Amino acid sequence: MTAIPFNSDFRVYTDRGQCNRFDVSYMADEELLVVSTTDLLRSRGPGGYDQEHRDFLEPLQGATLLLKRTPDLGPGWWRVTHVETYDELRPDHQNPRGA
Numbered sequence: 321m322t323a324i325p326f327n328s329d330f331r332v333y334t335d336r337g338q339c340n341r342f343d344v345s346y347m348a349d350e351e352l353l354v355v356s357t358t359d360l361l362r363s364r365g366p367g368g369y370d371q372e373h374r375d376f377l378e379p380l381q382g383a384t385l386l387l388k389r390t391p392d393l394g395p396g397w398w399r400v401t402h403v404e405t406y407d408e409l410r411p412d413h414q415n416p417r418g419a
Contacts (some may be wrong), residue, residue: 328402330376332387338363339396347395351385361384380405 334353339346341363344353357380361369369377383405387398 332397332398341364349391351389355385357381
């Protein structure tokens with residue numbers, strides 16, 4: 321796996337159902353969540369995420385995100401602080417299997 325340099329202030333929302341599924345608090349002021357983008361997208365339920373979330377998350381499917389909640393964020397909101405991905409998911413990688 322490779323860590324992708326990540327300097328963004330992108331925020332991801334999780335509703336109460338997602339927080340229960342990932343065993344994290346919806347209301348906590350400080351917490352960490354490690355989750356795959358695939359699981360995060362699938363967990364959203366009917367209607368899924370809005371376009372802004374999909375534009376950020378879908379290209380990273382299969383990657384693992386480190387999300388951090390801090391006191392400046394509202395309930396259910398997380399700041400993406402780290403993205404870890406397999407080399408074959410990186411856009412600059414030549415995948416010999418053609419996948």
